[in-house]
Amino acid sequence: MTDIEAAIREAFEHTEYDLGSVAVNRRQVRVPVIEEGADPDALRAVIEEALGADALATVTVTTERIAGEDTVGTVVSFRYRG
Numbered sequence: 001m002t003d004i005e006a007a008i009r010e011a012f013e014h015t016e017y018d019l020g021s022v023a024v025n026r027r028q029v030r031v032p033v034i035e036e037g038a039d040p041d042a043l044r045a046v047i048e049e050a051l052g053a054d055a056l057a058t059v060t061v062t063t064e065r066i067a068g069e070d071t072v073g074t075v076v077s078f079r080y081r082g
């Protein structure tokens with residue numbers, strides 16, 4: 001588990017959101033939230049608190065199937081400045 005993944009998981013432990021498998025590929029991070037229609041601003045705020053607002057670039061929030069399952073959730077993707 002990367003430091004980024006650990007920081008995100010820890011930040012979400014204190015929220016109402018459940019996470020799927022956080023993926024980190026170089027500086028691209030994908031955070032699947034097992035809740036369709038989750039508030040994008042709230043999700044971004046949790047991640048910014050965990051990593052710092054200056055650490056995020058090109059944030060995208062989408063609704064999609066999580067891990068090819070029937071579960072539809074909200075996915076936050078962003079580039080990490082490190």
